[in-house]
Amino acid sequence: xxxxxxxxxxxxxxxxxxxxxxxxxxxxxxxxxxxxxxxxxxxxxxxxxxxxxxxxxxxxxxxxxxxxxxxxxxxxxxxxxxxxxxxxxxxxxxxxxxxxxxxxxxxxxxxxxxxxxxxxxxxxxxxxxxxxxxxxxxxxxxxxxxxxxxxxxxxxxxxxxxxxxxxxxxxxxxxxxx
Numbered sequence: 001x002x003x004x005x006x007x008x009x010x011x012x013x014x015x016x017x018x019x020x021x022x023x024x025x026x027x028x029x030x031x032x033x034x035x036x037x038x039x040x041x042x043x044x045x046x047x048x049x050x051x052x053x054x055x056x057x058x059x060x061x062x063x064x065x066x067x068x069x070x071x072x073x074x075x076x077x078x079x080x081x082x083x084x085x086x087x088x089x090x091x092x093x094x095x096x097x098x099x100x101x102x103x104x105x106x107x108x109x110x111x112x113x114x115x116x117x118x119x120x121x122x123x124x125x126x127x128x129x130x131x132x133x134x135x136x137x138x139x140x141x142x143x144x145x146x147x148x149x150x151x152x153x154x155x156x157x158x159x160x161x162x163x164x165x166x167x168x169x170x171x172x173x174x175x176x177x178x
Contacts, residue, residue, distance in 0.1 A: 019073045021167035023081070026055045034174040039148075040141040041133055049103075050110070050133040052078075055171070057111045058149060061118075062156040062164065070165070078107075122146045148174050 030051040036043040041051055056078055063071045082103050086096050110132050117124035122143075129149070130142030151172045159169055 018070065018165050019077050022059060022165075023074060023077045025167060025171065026052065026059060027081070029055055029171040032171075032174055038141075038175045039144050040138040041145075042135065047133065049106070053107055053110050054114070054129070054133065054145075054149065055152075056107075057114050058152045058156065060111075061153065062159075066161050066165070079103075122150060125149060144175070147176065148172070151176070 030048055035041040035051060036047070041047045056074070060071050060074060063074065079100065083096060083100060086099050091099060110128075113128045113132065114125065117128040123146075126139070126142040126146035129145045130136060130139060133145065134142055155169070155172060156164065163169060
């Protein structure tokens with residue numbers, strides 16, 4: 001399990017240098033306009049957050065085979081980013097922990113739903129994505145997001161660990177080119 005407060009522990013070596021480029025790629029992909037123009041992802045703070053969780057979940061699934069330290073480091077980077085964003089938006093020090101708890105609950109709820117749906121079928125994943133990202137609307141877009149998630153997962157699975165950790169890859173286009 002990923003723990004949101006492990007970043008406060010003192011540890012000898014940190015995989016931060018490995019994780020930073022990967023997290024940067026995740027954030028950059030969530031800014032891809034095709035998600036918002038062609039797949040009806042709401043171009044809002046919530047829509048972008050939900051898309052970030054989807055990509056984080058996909059990469060964390062792949063990192064399961066590499067080691068828990070790297071998964072934890074990626075999750076910690078996500079927590080640091082959310083904390084920084086809250087503070088930039090002017091959220092006070094006393095409110096940040098409550099908001100971070102809500103982010104954690106959203107992360108765990110969505111990833112649990114995605115894990116369960118993934119084990120069932122692409123249609124189940126589409127339903128989970130429609131509920132969590134598309135506000136219960138746009139079933140065709142949800143199917144497109146599920147297909148995209150499948151392409152990302154297949155691409156990540158095909159990478160050897162060195163290429164994955166070296167960020168020597170990129171996410172596919174959100175919209176499949178015919």
